[in-house]
Amino acid sequence: QDFHGFNLSGHDGSMISAENLKAMVAEAASVSKPRNGEKLVIGFANLQRDVSFCLKVEEGLKANAEAAGVELVIADNRLDGATALANAQSFLQRNVDYVIEFQTDANFGATIMQQMNDASTKVTAIDIPMPGATFFGANNPRSGYMGGAYLGQAAIAKFGADKVKEGYFVVGELPQSGAIPAMRTGGQVEGFLAAVEGFSPDHVIKIDTKNVLEESFTQMTNVLGRIPAGVPIMVTAINDQSATGMLRAVKQAGREADLVVVGMGADEIQTMMDEPTFVASVGYFPERYGNYLLPLALAQLAGKETPSTVLVNHVIVTKGNVCEFYSNFKCADDKGIDFQFPDAKFQEHLAALRQSPELKGFENLIPSN
Amino acid sequence: MPTAAPRLHMQGIGKSFGGVPVLSGVDFTVEAGEVVALLGSNGAGKSTLMKILTGLYGRDAGTIAVDGETVDFAAPSAAVAAGVRLLPQEISVMPDMTVAENIFAGDLPLKKGLLFRSVDDAAMRRRSRELLDQLGFGAIDPDTVMKRLSVAEQRIVEIARALAGQARILIMDEPTAALTEQEATLIFRIIRRLKAQSVSVVYISHYLSEVFEISDRIAVLRDGRNAGTFRTAETNHADVLAAMLGNTVGDLYAEGGAAKGEEILSVEALSLPGKLDDIGFSIRAGEILGVFGLVGSGIEVLGRAIYGALGPMKAGRIRLGGREYRPASPVAGKRSGIGFVAAERKKEGIIADLTVRENIALSFQERFERGLFVSKSAETSHAKKWIDGLGIRTRGPEQRIRTLSGGNQQKVCIARWLVEGVELLILEEPTRGVDVGARKEIYGKLRDLADRGFAVLVLSSDVEEVAGLGDRALVLDRGRVVGRFGRGATPAQLMAATSADPAFHAA
Amino acid sequence: MATATPATISATRRRMTSLLGRPWSGVAVLLVFYIGLVVVFSVLSPFFLSVRNMLSIGSNVAFIGLMAATGTPLIIAGGLDLSVAAIAGLTGVVISLLHMQGLDIWLAVAVAVFVAAAIGWINGLFTTRLKLNPLIVTLGMMSIVSGLALVMTGGLTRPLMVPGFNVIGQGRVFGVPLPLILMLVTFLGLWLVLTRTRFGRHVYASGGNAEAARLIGIPVERTVVTLYIVSALSGAVAGIVLAAMLGAAAPNSAGQHLLTVIAAIILGGTSLNGGRGSVWGTLLAILILGTLNNGLTLMNVSSFWQDVTRGVVLMLAVSLDQIRSRALGD
Amino acid sequence: MATATPATISATRRRMTSLLGRPWSGVAVLLVFYIGLVVVFSVLSPFFLSVRNMLSIGSNVAFIGLMAATGTPLIIAGGLDLSVAAIAGLTGVVISLLHMQGLDIWLAVAVAVFVAAAIGWINGLFTTRLKLNPLIVTLGMMSIVSGLALVMTGGLTRPLMVPGFNVIGQGRVFGVPLPLILMLVTFLGLWLVLTRTRFGRHVYASGGNAEAARLIGIPVERTVVTLYIVSALSGAVAGIVLAAMLGAAAPNSAGQHLLTVIAAIILGGTSLNGGRGSVWGTLLAILILGTLNNGLTLMNVSSFWQDVTRGVVLMLAVSLDQIRSRALGD
Ligand SMILES: Nc1ncnc2c1ncn2[C@@H]1O[C@H](COP(=O)(O)OP(=O)(O)OP(=O)(O)O)[C@@H](O)[C@H]1O
Ligand SMILES: Nc1ncnc2c1ncn2[C@@H]1O[C@H](COP(=O)(O)OP(=O)(O)OP(=O)(O)O)[C@@H](O)[C@H]1O
Ligand SMILES: O[C@@H]1[C@@H](O)[C@H](O)OC[C@H]1O
Ligand SMILES: [Mg+2]
């Protein structure tokens, strides 16, 4: 139902007016008395502040908190379980009224949640689910699948189906960060194979990007040695930053003509606009996360019923439609390909995921669609 | 008479370390072309005074003038630039650089290159060879990496380095402590030549005979204060010693003990490829056996081989305390009742950061345990016993050994082995760098130990020491026993037994 | 009123000097620094000074502290172990995998501890017997061990929730978190061993002058190998504490704290050249770093500025000790 | 036919020994190891042995190589710089920010290089004048510098696309990538300086025995401070190469390679105790690590197994050198 202008199912992702936010705060504070006796305090633990995606989430939350007049205390989990635990304790130490956790690994969630529950503090978990917390974030199997499929279709449009089969598909992974990114990159591979029928699995190359520009560049450079001259090079990765590093490596090798890149996250739009071969990125809209997260937190503090899971609605962002989402960029005339999401095959993929022994114990992370 | 300013004039020098005064109001003067010997017992402050002169240490009081000009060297480089060069007491070289580089690193010859002035290695090599030849040590190859040389050879290279630059004042702090007499003679030749060139030399030594041979004047320090200066030609050993110590020393060596006990060590046909060849001897309880040899003669390895420091021995038969004994490791040697004091006190003897108490207790730590833990009081009383027993001059058992003077460190190294169960004590160069007073104390203690039933094996390149101390003496040359002497052998006899050329070098 | 005569000044100076000159005076300087830090944060943040917060700092630094504790004698003896944090990661992984296979949790722990000991033993053999450079050997070992942990889990974090086991990380005794107790007991034990036992003397002697120590019949190699094993074991314990605390085992869990471990040991006054150091210095350095983290977070300082501040504090702390040495004219 | 008499055997042995005993024999062992690695990969992967691939290995390792190159003389002289990689990150950030403010790109580069030099100078002063421990000082500096880079960018990667500038990272001369050329020229230059100039001898002397060097009038402090500045400058150049190559400046870009830089220097035969080492050893170590990474990636080996392999290779390489030393009876 509607909570001062916030209605989850109908929400378009824009920021609620300051007036409405303040009304939410007033209601929340009357139901849940601020623990410091003055005003509501919300704790936000970021995943790793020097990743642009995470930074955008933080900026969005800050803007909302400021408009609403609640205090936001921020900590940096630094991609580390122990640090996340210490940060959670520091929130409790400061008597925060609500916690938003962007955390490293689902498996660390239980311990943190136990402490939150002991303190009767409610939690929303971003991207990485935690037991008993509201989940808000990426639909990883879907976003990955979407990006992979788009890349396949864009490659066919550029090189023709026959040529694409001679080409190589390189995916920049982040294997050490566990099951969730793996579902994303796994989805990219499956989506690509779904779009390019008869593509040889031997032509799929996986590299470890370590989630940084430079390593993506180095490993892509290494792997280019395996790709014969003149065949298509189709690239996607765990996030835009890694995709960018891989793109630069192909450029440095002078093989840009054979390249198509699809990013993930749409959080480095400028690069996408500047690079002709960077055709699209799967949109997550991290800058809008705060527009959901803060109202959601206030609604819960106000005692409202809220759904336990809110998945981001991913959209393909291209040079042709970018202005619809980011007004500071102009849309190009070239509208790109006419993308078809392979829905039936995606359902098969989801079914397969549910059977996967690798994901045993992580079934809750697999969305229903 | 026109009185020109002296070459060096230090006046009223004062220095304390951590509040404890080490030098107070010291005056020290050297004329141009004069050799002044600086004497004093261990810890009197000789090295400290010279380190102050060369800018290694700051001073608390006093002035320094060179050729009438007040100077205040902030760092050794300033002293070097002013022609004041120090040959320090402790070997101070760059072990991984070549001999030539060690000699010239401070003043490298350069040549024009294509792009830049580069180091003229050929010139450096040539001049190094000349310098070493001049010194009489032409056999040292300028291209050898320093760490491959023996201690004595490294010392020679250091001397060559001190001579390489244009010095006005050359300070030599115990240059001959690790050298033999013959080698020292070569050094004296150089000093005389420098003197002729009007270079001033400060010569620090504990060997009175050397001092009387080479110096024009003798300045004595005692407890950090001036204790008199003497014209060398107008004085004698006794007066100088009296100034140094406040009393005279008398005979350095105690009378040999009377009763010898049963045989403690017997060595037969001991060989070590390239180093020792068919060595045989024995020592009885109550006996001191001296082994004399020059560098390279085998004295550097003989004691170690027996102790086990060179690892398991194959050739030869050794009996220790009546039982068959095979050297294997220091741990095993110690367990069999051998104590060992290494020549290189700083490198192989002291654990610098530990206290006197800890250093003494270390070798037989298990004897100071009460249950699981070490008993500090047991350690302390043991340490105190030997601080008194050996006359170790220290502020107490808790002083760090690194801040003791050399002679006292040496006594600590000996004290380590003075426990029940040690039958054989092996000492390499037991009094290197030790002052006369302390040397006499150490000799006295070794004799006491022998009288208490220890067998003592002393390996030394100091011929007087071996002649004076040993009940019997062996002479080694190129790994073989070339002479066996009873008590009363003279240094000259021992010396004569070695056929070695005074300029040592391994063939 | 008494005026300060030169004599009284010098007497005071001598007394101060002798106080500062004691072996533990470097530790005293760190203690003063630590207390200063606590005072500053107490003033700046209302949340800082409470028993609960102090205890949570203690329990947060525990697993790092465990590794730094045993790293201290190892470095004193002239060794160095860069693989310890990787061993912590592997330990958690081995336990969780074995337990998943149905093995009793304590048996799994025993196996993991044994594996760690074996790794430490290899480190020790390579560095002493083969005389290889410890930095390269243990860096190589770090790479191997963390690689294996990743291979074994496929990079995934594994849940590890077994009530009896998790108590190690989450339990309290009289309100004091168990990890903190474990760490303090380790420091206390190592202090006793280092200062009161034969083995402890051998540690200082081996690192102070290995050749001299060997020549007086101290088993230098055995001492150093033992310390590598102990270091690996502390890695295992740290891994156990971490996994128990987090309720999950991550293959790379402790890796990013490696530099903190080494920094704490050096900041604590232990010399990388061996022969000198104390575990209390290390403990204070660990507490300083943990307190800094906690205090700055409580003050809502951004993590970027936290990095800057940590650097400044490291430099300040080591400068302070230098000023002490200078005052002594060392 | 001649039979080997003891005399000829010992003559041969002497010749071999003298060959192996030369200062560069450790380097020769690494060269053999490197060639072995190249042969193995050539056999195992059809993609490995090609000019193109060799060049891409070279350009991949260039920025690490630059930092390791200047780190070598610094460690030879008894110093250590853990901040160099952080300086690389800061350099890119400063350039991109200044350029965004409208400053000419080369002016921006000049400012960034100047900032780096100042940081190196501070490292040098703190470690020599104040005699602070270099590990703590430069670790602290690393934390400060990388923290500042994050603060300045707000943690974001900044695009840096200026054709003239990007040539540094992406250009080629006769087909050889510019970063590779830059690195090789740096090694060559340092080799000349170290072996041919007065400054070079001062470097070895300062690290071999600072006390002795000071005593014979070598300006030890000035030498070491200069090397800290040079190290920081190479960090700046590495940062420029990296930013130019990637077309972007990331505040955290080089940080994770810190251990690789140190490992390469030590593996290359430079002693952490100072006084010994050569830049060619470092270069070979860098090439070995880069080749390993490339070859294993081409063979499609997972990054986890790559970690394991890298560890094994590090240990093997240093063992091989030890075997050489043993053969010499060192
Ligand atoms: N590190 C130090 N700090 C303070 N005082 C020291 C230090 N080292 C030595 N001293 C003191 O300096 C003075 C002279 O030293 P030392 O005991 O070595 O000389 P000594 O006993 O006169 O000489 P020796 O017994 O060797 O002939 C003593 O009072 C000694 O305790
Ligand atoms: N750096 C130092 N710190 C503390 N005490 C010192 C230091 N250097 C010298 N001392 C002390 O100063 C006193 C004088 O030492 P110095 O080395 O000058 O004696 P020395 O006369 O040269 O003795 P030796 O004949 O044994 O060489 C000694 O007691 C010594 O322990
Ligand atoms: O890789 C990261 C992903 O795990 C997280 O969900 O969003 C930010 C990404 O950079
Ligand atoms: Mg004395």
Ligand SMILES: [Mg+2]
């Ligand atoms: Mg002296």
